[in-house]
Amino acid sequence: MTRARAAYLAELTHRRQDDTAWYNAGTAALAGGDLETAQQALARAAASLEPDIRFRALYNLGLLALRVAGADTVNRDAHLAEAERAYREALLLNPHHLPAKWNLELAVRRRGGGSSRNTPPSGGGGGGAPPQSGQGGSSAPSTPAAGALSQAQAEQILRSIGQQEVQTRRDRAGRQRRVVEPGVKDW
Numbered sequence: 783m784t785r786a787r788a789a790y791l792a793e794l795t796h797r798r799q800d801d802t803a804w805y806n807a808g809t810a811a812l813a814g815g816d817l818e819t820a821q822q823a824l825a826r827a828a829a830s831l832e833p834d835i836r837f838r839a840l841y842n843l844g845l846l847a848l849r850v851a852g853a854d855t856v857n858r859d860a861h862l863a864e865a866e867r868a869y870r871e872a873l874l875l876n877p878h879h880l881p882a883k884w885n886l887e888l889a890v891r892r893r894g895g896g897s898s899r900n901t902p903p904s905g906g907g908g909g910g911a912p913p914q915s916g917q918g919g920s921s922a923p924s925t926p927a928a929g930a931l932s933q934a935q936a937e938q939i940l941r942s943i944g945q946q947e948v949q950t951r952r953d954r955a956g957r958q959r960r961v962v963e964p965g966v967k968d969w
Contacts, residue, residue: 847864858892884940
């Protein structure tokens with residue numbers, strides 16, 4: 783991993799304007815435990831205009847914040863709030879991404895005093911299905927810990943949150959439309 787991280791950082795010297803290079807460098811740094819470099823590179827990639835790169839960078843920023851929250855108990859709530867923000871923004875780009883929904887629920891529950899025994903999925907990318915066992919990563923717990931939500935309960939809550947966000951977007955879009963008096967043609 784150290785060699786991959788070094789290779790991606792070296793690539794940045796030639797491709798500083800390439801969001802993919804920033805994403806790759808940040809993801810490699812995250813996997814290698816270099817959290818400061820990961821934060822900087824992923825934040826740069828999260829500003830991308832390319833939706834897929836932006837989504838993946840936001841997902842990994844959320845993962846980074848969850849990891850830091852587990853290690854930094856003094857600033858735990860601030861890190862969890864950052865994870866929550868990153869996952870909510872990522873879900874605006876890809877609302878059906880289950881690992882992002884699951885991690886959002888973890889951040890919300892931990893911030894609200896929920897159990898801290900659950901661990902977020904490891905790895906990076908945020909793009910495909912969660913890693914299967916034996917592929918070098920652990921996925922979200924399939925059985926809930928005592929006092930934790932089951933996956934079905936978490937999905938139900940997340941669907942509800944998603945519906946609220948969709949309704950809010952519709953409300954906002956409706957307010958932005960030009961209001962025309964009844965009976966008056968707007969063409």
